Amino acid sequence: MLFQHQKTGELIVKPRYSPRVKLFIVGVIVVVLLVTGGVIYNHGLSMAGYERLSASRQQQDLQNQVARLQAESQSLREALARAERALQMDQTAYQDLDRSLKASSREIVQQREELNFYRNIISPPNKQSGLRIQSLKLESAANAKNTYRYKMILIQALKHDRKIRGKARFEISGLRAGKTTVLRFPQPTDKPIDFNFKYFQDLEGQIKLPVDFEPQWIKVNVTSRGRNAQTVEQTYPWPRA
Secondary structure, three states: OOOOOOOOOOOOOOOOOOHHHHHHHHHHHHHHHHHHHHHHHHHHHHHHHHHHHHHHHHHHHHHHHHHHHHHHHHHHHHHHHHHHHHHHHHHHHHHHHHHHHHHHHHHHHHHHHHHHHHHHHHOOOOOOOEEEEEEEEEEEOOOOOOEEEEEEEEEEEOOOOOOEEEEEEEEEEEEEOOEEEEEEEOOOOOOOEEEEEOOEEEEEEEEEOOOOEEEEEEEEEEEEOOOOOOEEEEEEEOOOO
């Protein structure tokens, strides 16, 4: 059996709008677009205004923080300046106090030395009378090489009913060309070191040493003359520069 396909014709109906309807539709679309654009524009303006307000607030906050930090910085600088002034005042006061204490300490030492000095004259610890070597000081002469100034104090202890007279000598031991050497001062041709006192006497002078001599010790020999003649010796280390 043979089958034959039959084609059925289809009718397509397209509506046709009148120009008035088309114009109305276009008008509606335009209105919708305008309204939509206005809404978007107003929203944009609103967001822009909010952002400007937010930025303005942030700027104001930052300005407030800067002002606060500047005030704190100024306050800290003023506090630091006050602390520095207080520290300077404390340092000045400490320096004044330190100088005062040092001066007082020197005065106390000096007074003790003077007290000990007069005690040895009036009432020595061993209660022995006669000639004594109280002290010897040596220092380099300012304008003379290998020359030393000496200051020696002699006292007469306990009894002071008569003057005491005599001579003083020095023996300086040291190294010269690697050998132990003893130098005597004053030499026979030098002016003698005489003393003549009742209570005490300061003896001062200079000792000039050879260039190649290295002093180590100095021995002081004082000898009185007369009815109660006596000899006193005392050895001191040579002071180091």
